Amino acid sequence: MSQLTYRDLNLLGDSFSGMAQAVGKYRYTNLLDANANTAMRQLQDRLLDLADRFYTTSAVLIMERVNESLYAIERVGREMERDYNKLRSVQKAIDVAAACVSVGSAVFSKNPLLITSAVGDLIKIWTAKIEH
Amino acid sequence: MKYKSPVFVAVVLVFLTGCVNLKNIQDYSAQSLKSLKNYDEIGYSFSKACLDRCMLEQIKNLTLTTKECDCLSNKKADSVTFLVFSSVKKYFEGLNKISANEVVSYKIDPISTSLKGGDFGDLQLDDKDIDSYTKISGVLLKAFTDTYRKKRIKNYIEDANAPLQVLLEALILNLKNNLNGKLKVQKQRIESVYFDFLSERQASAYEKRKTIEDYFSAITDINVKQAKILTFSQGLASIAEGHQQLYENRNRLTSAQLRDMISEYAGQINALIEQFEQL
Numbered sequence: 001m002s003q004l005t006y007r008d009l010n011l012l013g014d015s016f017s018g019m020a021q022a023v024g025k026y027r028y029t030n031l032l033d034a035n036a037n038t039a040m041r042q043l044q045d046r047l048l049d050l051a052d053r054f055y056t057t058s059a060v061l062i063m064e065r066v067n068e069s070l071y072a073i074e075r076v077g078r079e080m081e082r083d084y085n086k087l088r089s090v091q092k093a094i095d096v097a098a099a100c101v102s103v104g105s106a107v108f109s110k111n112p113l114l115i116t117s118a119v120g121d122l123i124k125i126w127t128a129k130i131e132h
Numbered sequence: 133m134k135y136k137s138p139v140f141v142a143v144v145l146v147f148l149t150g151c152v153n154l155k156n157i158q159d160y161s162a163q164s165l166k167s168l169k170n171y172d173e174i175g176y177s178f179s180k181a182c183l184d185r186c187m188l189e190q191i192k193n194l195t196l197t198t199k200e201c202d203c204l205s206n207k208k209a210d211s212v213t214f215l216v217f218s219s220v221k222k223y224f225e226g227l228n229k230i231s232a233n234e235v236v237s238y239k240i241d242p243i244s245t246s247l248k249g250g251d252f253g254d255l256q257l258d259d260k261d262i263d264s265y266t267k268i269s270g271v272l273l274k275a276f277t278d279t280y281r282k283k284r285i286k287n288y289i290e291d292a293n294a295p296l297q298v299l300l301e302a303l304i305l306n307l308k309n310n311l312n313g314k315l316k317v318q319k320q321r322i323e324s325v326y327f328d329f330l331s332e333r334q335a336s337a338y339e340k341r342k343t344i345e346d347y348f349s350a351i352t353d354i355n356v357k358q359a360k361i362l363t364f365s366q367g368l369a370s371i372a373e374g375h376q377q378l379y380e381n382r383n384r385l386t387s388a389q390l391r392d393m394i395s396e397y398a399g400q401i402n403a404l405i406e407q408f409e410q411l
Contacts, residue, residue, distance in 0.1 A: 010305065013313050020320055028327055037331075044324055048317050052185070055313040056178060059209035059306045066216055066302045069295035073219050076292040080226035083284050087235050087277055098242030105250025 006061040013054035020047035095125045154231045154285065156391040156398075160374055161228040163398040163405070167367040168221045170408050174307075174364055176357045178209035181314040185321065192325045213306045216299050223292060224371075231285060236277045240270045286382045293379035300372040308365040315358050322350050360411050367404040370397055 004012075023044045027037060099122035106118040182203035190197065229235065244266040248259055326347040330340055374397030381390045 006305070010309050010313070013310070017313060017317055017320070020317070024320055024324055027324075041324060041328065044320075048320055048324075052181075052314055052317050053205075055310040055317070056182075056205050056209050059178060059310040060205060060212055062216075062302050062306060063212045066212075066299055069298040070215065070219050072295035073223050073292060073299065076288050076295075077222050077226050079284075079291075080223075080230055080288055083281075084226070084230050084235060087230070087281065090236075090273070090277060091238050094238055094240060095242055098246045101243060101246035101250060105246065108250075 004061075006058045006065060009054045009058035009061060013051045013058060016047050016051035016054060020044050020051060023047060092125070092128070096122065099125050154282065154385065155233070156394045157285065157378065157385065158228060158231040158233070160378070160394045160398045160401075161224050161231060163401040164224045164371045164374070165221070165228055167364075167371065167401045167405050167408075168217070168224065170360075170364055170367070170405065171217055171221075173408070174357070174360050176311065176315075176361070178206035178213070178311060178314065179203050181311070181318060182206040184318055188318070188321055188325060192328075209306070209310070213303065213311075216303050216306070220296065220299050220303065223296060227285070227288065230281065230288075236274055236281060238270065238273060238277075240266050240273070243269075282385060286385060289375070289378050289382050289385075293375060296375055297372055300368050304365045304368050307361050307368075312358055312361050315354050315361075319351060319354050322347065322354075356411055360408060363404055363408045363411065367401055367408070370400045370404065373397060374401070 023040055027040045027044065032040065099118070103115070103118040103122055106114040109115075183201060186201035186203075244262055247257055247262045326343055329335065329343045335343070374394060377390070377393050377397065378385075381393070384390055
């Protein structure tokens, strides 16, 4: 089973499901005695169980196919996040620049209270998180 | 005239970089995300298929045992499918976020306000000058960041296309082929069980009628689930095709031709979303 790929298993699932359908059709359309009907039903059940297992195993084995792609997409995702933060940080830079201008103006006014307030605002903006 | 040089530079820069409008990419990624959200609405999984099989077994044997159902491998199948789905969804969330024009909409007013309201001693600043230079700064900033954004989006599309196609193909296979395959198997099991119920000679006409009603109800339920899986898978296929087009035309992301092509895919995806919602 380990030699089979996810595609092989999916196709096997289809084949066994098809065989089960054929057995079922025969059972429903022919008047079988009790023993024959039981035997055919058991065969049908077995085929359906195997088909079911093949589909499930195929779905699990697909992990082997997608592993590398998952890493690759995750890398792109991290780059996007980084660039998004970079682009949004421009707004922060503008806000910091505006706050620096206010500090400059406050220094020119030689008003200590004004200077303290302007510096406080600058610190607040500098330490604020970038909004998404 | 003192305004001629900076305004002229701004106009030339904007002309050279082109008005970067990535709305077509944002629309496509937004529609793709909307389609992907229907994954939760499918309302079925490998684990559920396993539990349904166990329940049908109990109905067939006319038992009410609380025997535990071994669904470990089905849970693994669900984990794998969900992992692939999450990865695809995260990529489109990122693409949608960064292609939105809001990401490069900057408020330049704080500088203008600080300059106008400030006292800079002997340095006198005219309000009209401040407004003009603020506007020019805004235009230049947008041109620069837009160019950067367009270049980066081109890189993402380039790097992501191959792995994304693999992931979408895997997701389609797991849903449309494997999960849907299990539903087909379940349909056959139901048919087999109910055939035997009806074949029992001692069952009354009323009991047989009830059995037939239950049978059709169960089959209809499975048909709806299959339709949802099929429609969702068609959405995934459209998403894959759309991204392939973006990849093949990544060097002309803002061209009108690509815009029309991508709009078509966004439209297709939207139609499939509507179809899914009606199920």
